[in-house]
Amino acid sequence: MTTSAQQAMALAQAGQAGEGLALLRAAQARGEADAFLLEGLWLIEGRFAPRDPAAARAALGKAAELGHVGAARTLAGLVACGVGGDPDWQGAQDVLRRWAERDAVAAQQLALIARMDLDADGIPRGDYPLxxxxxxxxxxxxxxxxxxxxxxxxxxxxxxxxxxxxxxxxxxxxxxxxxxxxxxxxxxxxxxxxxxxxxxxxxxxxxxxxxxxxxxxxxxxxxxxxxxxxxxxxxxxxxxxxxxxxxxxxxxxxxxxxxxxxxxxxxxxxxxxxxxxxxxxxxxxxxxxxxxxxxxxxxxxxxxxxxxxxxxxxxxxxxxxxxxxxxx
CATH class of the missing domain: 2.60.120.620 (q2cbj1_9rhob like domain)
Incomplete structure (x- = not known):
C-alpha cells in the first residue's frame, strides 16, 4: 500500500510540489511520522520547498516523537552539527541515549563516542601530527x-x-x-x-x-x-x-x-x-x-x-x- 509520504514524493517529482506538500500536511494532521520526516528532508534540501533548516529540525523532531527511527538519527546529526539551531554536542548525545534501546545504530554510536578523546563540545583533544x-x-x-x-x-x-x-x-x-x-x-x-x-x-x-x-x-x-x-x-x-x-x-x-x-x-x-x-x-x-x-x-x-x-x-x-x- 502506498503511503501518503510516497504519494507526496511522486507528486513533487512530477512537478506538483505544492500538491505534495498539501498531502503531507493532511497526513501530519493524522499523526503520520513519515509525513513529518519527508517535509523535514525537503526543507533541508530546498528542492521541493524553500530551504528552512530550523523548520526542518522541528519537523524531524516531531517525526522522532512519533517513533520514526530514521528521523531520530537525522535529528541527532542536525543537533550535533548546528543545523537549524546552535550546535549542541551534549544534546545530540541525549537524542542517541533516548533511542539506544530501540536503535542499534544509536547504541553503537554512543559506545564508540564514549571511547573518543573529545571535549564537552565534541572537539578532538588529541594531536595528529603528519x-x-x-x-x-x-x-x-x-x-x-x-x-x-x-x-x-x-x-x-x-x-x-x-x-x-x-x-x-x-x-x-x-x-x-x-x-x-x-x-x-x-x-x-x-x-x-x-x-x-x-x-x-x-x-x-x-x-x-x-x-x-x-x-x-x-x-x-x-x-x-x-x-x-x-x-x-x-x-x-x-x-x-x-x-x-x-x-x-x-x-x-x-x-x-x-x-x-x-x-x-x-x-x-x-x-x-x-x-x-x-x-x-x-x-x-x-x-x-x-x-x-x-x-x-x-x-x-x-x-x-x-x-x-x-x-x-x-x-x-x-x-x-x-x-x-x-x-x-
Missing amino acids: QVVHDDPRVARHEGLLSADECDFLITLAEPRMRRATIFHDELQRFVEDPVRRSDKSGFPLVSEWPFVRAINRRIAAATGTSVEQGEPLQVLRYAETQEYRPHFDAVAGMDNPRILTALVWLNEDYAGGETSFPDIGIEARGKTGDLLVFANTDAEQRPDPRMRHAGRPVTAGVKFLASRWIRARPPGPEGFGRHEVER
Whole structure:
C-alpha cells in the first residue's frame, strides 16, 4: 500500500510540489511520522520547498516523537552539527541515549563516542601530527587516525547505502555513471552526518589543519576485485571554492592491489586500517596542480574500503556546496 509520504514524493517529482506538500500536511494532521520526516528532508534540501533548516529540525523532531527511527538519527546529526539551531554536542548525545534501546545504530554510536578523546563540545583533544611523504606537492600521512572498530562501523553504516559511483552532469541535470571510476560508494551528506560521522569529520579536520565546515560530505568507497579509479584530478578548474586537499582513510587492509598511485611524483601509497593519507590538489594560487594526477590501482583480490573527504578552500555559503559539486 502506498503511503501518503510516497504519494507526496511522486507528486513533487512530477512537478506538483505544492500538491505534495498539501498531502503531507493532511497526513501530519493524522499523526503520520513519515509525513513529518519527508517535509523535514525537503526543507533541508530546498528542492521541493524553500530551504528552512530550523523548520526542518522541528519537523524531524516531531517525526522522532512519533517513533520514526530514521528521523531520530537525522535529528541527532542536525543537533550535533548546528543545523537549524546552535550546535549542541551534549544534546545530540541525549537524542542517541533516548533511542539506544530501540536503535542499534544509536547504541553503537554512543559506545564508540564514549571511547573518543573529545571535549564537552565534541572537539578532538588529541594531536595528529603528519608524516611528510612528499614535500612539494605535499603528500602526508598519519598512522592510526581511526580505530579498527571505528573503521568497521563506517563500513557497516555505508554498505546498505552503496551504489555505483556517479557524477552530476550539468547539461543533463542528473547523475550519470562516472567514466573514470569503477567502484561503489556511499555518502554521508547533511541528513546523514550523525554524531559519530561528525566526530570522524572533526578528527579529519584536526589532522589536516582545516575547519570541519570546509569538508564535503564524507564518502565510503568500495572497490571489488578488478575495480579501480583511473588517473584523475580531484581539483576542478574554474571552481570558485576549490578542493585544496583530499583526505583518504583506509578502512581495511585484507585485500591485494588497490594502491593509491601518483605517477607524476613517483609515489604509491598503501596504508593499514585507520591510516590517513592527505594530499594537496592545488598550487599556491589555488589552481589545479598538474602534478597531482592520481589513481586507485585495480584491486587484484578481496575488497578494498576507503573513506574519502574532499576539503575546500573555505566553508560554503548557506546553500551548501551544490548538487553538481557534492554527490549524494
